[in-house]
Amino acid sequence: MITLSKIHKTFDSNQVLRGVDLQVPRGESMVIIGGSGTGKSICIKCILGLVTPDSGEIIVDGQNVETAERDAFLARFGMLFQGxxxxxxxxxxxxxxxxxxxxxxxRPKAEAREIAIEKLRRVGLSPDVADLFPSELSGGMQKRVGLARAIAAEPEIIFFDEPTTGLDPIMSGVINELIREIVVEMGATAITITHDMSSVRAIADKVAMLHNGVIQWTGPVAQMDQSDDPYLTQFISGSAHGPIESVR
Known part of the structure; x- marks a missing residue:
């Protein structure tokens, strides 16, 4: 569904992406992990056409991102934002x-409201929440609203940017389960960015580790713990010592 080929992106003297190659199969959930500032969000922005790579090619369902008609292209995506x-x-x-x-x-206003209430129910929120304002909701409820918005237009592709940031472990687990259920139900292709390894294990079909501007490791989530890649091993164990430390 999504293919990134030799993607490079530099900001001033900061070479963020140095030849990213990644394939996301249709209907699968890919989770991209990696340290802060490694370019995970830039990858998503490049796919959406919000950032133009210096070189390389991005194909979404057979269509080049740079030549796609913007409105129709973006209509295929849903997004759950970090904040x-x-x-x-x-x-x-x-x-x-x-x-x-x-x-x-x-859509007509009444129909749009009906769809919104249906999506709120899908993420575990009652219809009486519909007329409240964001300031009246807890962080976990706001995250559920963000998820309901991400799926409201029945997108084919959904991006999740740090979906459990700021949530307690129990609510994080609830959000992870909701994301997994919804992606499977919709048959959507999903890309998630996260530092939370419990989210990785709950959401992912496949995992890609971005480090030093390239995909350091990619494979099924079931193979992640058995990998002998030292960068991946250090990251998922949270160790202060290893190859990632040596390149800082």
Whole structure:
């Protein structure tokens, strides 16, 4: 579904991506791990066309990202943002139905509200939440609203940016389970960025480790713990000593 080939990206003198090669099969959940500042978010921005690579090619479902018609292309994606990114001045249902109230996906207001309430139910929130505002919700509830918004337009591809940041371990587990269930139900292709290894194990079909601007290791999540790659071993164990430390 998504193929990145020899992707390079430099900002001033900072060479962030140095030839990223990655394939994300249709209907699978790929989790990208790696240290802070290694370029995980830049990979997603390149796929979305928000950042243009210096060189290389990105193909989404047979279509080159750089030549795709923007509105139709972006309509295929859903996104759960790290900080929630809810609009404070809008009630929850309008946050969830944001894409359904404007642009090429526009629906009648009553229909958009009905879809929003249905998606809120799917993530475990009752209909009475629909008319509240983000400030009236806990962090975990806001994350669920963000997830409901990500799936409101039935996207084919969903990106999850640090989906459990700021949540306690129990709520993190709930969000991980919801993400896994929803991706499987929808048959969506998913890419998740996370530092949380419990999320990796709960969400991933496959894992890719980004380090020093390239994909250092990729494979099924079941093979992750048996890998003899020293970079991956150090990262998943959280050890302060190893090859990652030596290149800082």
């Amino acid at each position: 929630g990114a809810l609009f404070d001045s809008m009630p929850i249902w309008q946050n969830v139905a944001f894409r359904l109230l404007r642009g090429g996906l526009k």
